Amino acid sequence: MDAAPIAYESRKEDLMNKKSIRRIRLGHLKNEKFAPIAHTTNPQLQYNGGPVLANAEVFTIFWGGAWNNQPALANLSQSINDFFFKFILTSPLIDQLAEYSVPSHAIGHGKWVGTKTLGTEPGPLIDDSAIQTTLQGWIANEPGFPQPNANSLYFIYFPPGTVITLDTDSSCQRFGGYHDDIGGRIVYAVEPFCMANSGSLSQLDFFTLTSSHELCEAITDPVPGQGWYWFKDQKHQGEIGDICESAPNAEERMGVYLVQREWSNHLKGCV
Numbered sequence: 001m002d003a004a005p006i007a008y009e010s011r012k013e014d015l016m017n018k019k020s021i022r023r024i025r026l027g028h029l030k031n032e033k034f035a036p037i038a039h040t041t042n043p044q045l046q047y048n049g050g051p052v053l054a055n056a057e058v059f060t061i062f063w064g065g066a067w068n069n070q071p072a073l074a075n076l077s078q079s080i081n082d083f084f085f086k087f088i089l090t091s092p093l094i095d096q097l098a099e100y101s102v103p104s105h106a107i108g109h110g111k112w113v114g115t116k117t118l119g120t121e122p123g124p125l126i127d128d129s130a131i132q133t134t135l136q137g138w139i140a141n142e143p144g145f146p147q148p149n150a151n152s153l154y155f156i157y158f159p160p161g162t163v164i165t166l167d168t169d170s171s172c173q174r175f176g177g178y179h180d181d182i183g184g185r186i187v188y189a190v191e192p193f194c195m196a197n198s199g200s201l202s203q204l205d206f207f208t209l210t211s212s213h214e215l216c217e218a219i220t221d222p223v224p225g226q227g228w229y230w231f232k233d234q235k236h237q238g239e240i241g242d243i244c245e246s247a248p249n250a251e252e253r254m255g256v257y258l259v260q261r262e263w264s265n266h267l268k269g270c271v
Contacts, residue, residue: 043230043243045100045265050226052102053187053219056094056110057151058084061138062117064159073159077117079204080157083211083257085112093212093259099266100220100228100240107219110151116144122158127165131156131190132182139186153218154188155211164192177210179218187222189214205258209251212259213241230263244270 062077088094089110101107118138135154139145146152158164164171166178171192179189191210195203217239221227224239231237243263244250247270251260261270 043232043238043263045220045228045230045240045243045263047100047102047228048226050221050223051150051184052100052105052107052227053110053151053153053222054101054105055108055151056089056153056215056219057113057146057149058089058110058153058155058215059113059146060084060115061135061154061156062115062159063120063122063156064162065119065121066159067117067157068119076203076207077115077157080207080211081112081115083204083208084155087255087257088208088212088215088259091254091259093216093254093262094219096262096264096271097216097219097240099264110219113146114144116142118142122162124161125163125165128180128190131164131188132180135186135188136182148186152187153215153222154186155191155214156188157191157207158193160193160195162192164190176206177214179214179222179224181223184223187218189218201258208257209260212257213245216260216262217241 060077060081067073067077089112094107094109097107116138135156139148158171162171166175169175172194175192176194177189177191179187181187189211191207191214194206201209221229221239225231229237229239230243240262241260244261247261249261250270251258253259263269264271
């Protein structure tokens with residue numbers, strides 16, 4: 001029997017078992033350690049047969065009363081919505097993802113389909129499992145929430161003071177954002193409120209940087225590991241944004257917004 005199909009199925013099974021949720025590195029992304037890391041010189045995203053989001057429909061959720069009660073946060077949430085509604089989903093960043101189109105699903109421009117600010121509180125500590133349960137409840141019961149379809153992507157933004165746990169990791173210590181799916185039907189991204197901690201990086205910059213990373217990954221690999229994914233071994237693997245997040249000059253400014261460059265198989269680099 002040909003060994004290649006066995007290796008391919010084994011890799012898919014490994015990815016499924018690992019539950020490969022990518023975590024963007026915190027803070028400013030310039031990192032000189034990128035250059036000597038050998039495995040970053042020849043990554044190649046492979047398509048594993050799963051879905052992609054052809055025309056992403058983003059719905060933003062701002063969880064916690066602070067997003068309404070604090071003027072600075074209310075303004076920030078409006079700026080994040082402007083980022084999605086007025087810019088990123090029809091930007092060159094999305095155009096370059098066309099190379100990851102698959103049969104019957106050509107990746108193109110998306111749209112922002114609405115927003116909701118919820119006065120309930122996530123509390124000081126919340127686990128991803130509770131986020132999944134809560135999101136499903138919102139979709140089922142909360143007025144104004146769109147029902148999921150093949151392009152839906154829910155972005156959840158948390159207020160300052162909430163720590164999110166994912167497995168054994170905590171937000172703003174080990175990760176600054178991630179995306180995942182619920183049963184292959186609901187695709188979502190989590191955005192903790194991590195302080196920018198840089199004189200040259202505003203809080204909006206931090207959110208557009210992490211959001212662009214998770215957006216491109218959710219489009220090309222909405223069910224982690226089943227779409228476009230690079231797997232060399234357990235240490236050397238990742239999605240379209242992970243490959244580039246620590247590259248020199250990983251971020252670029254498109255108009256007024258700071259975004260992360262993403263890996264291009266065609267150009268063999270971060271663009």
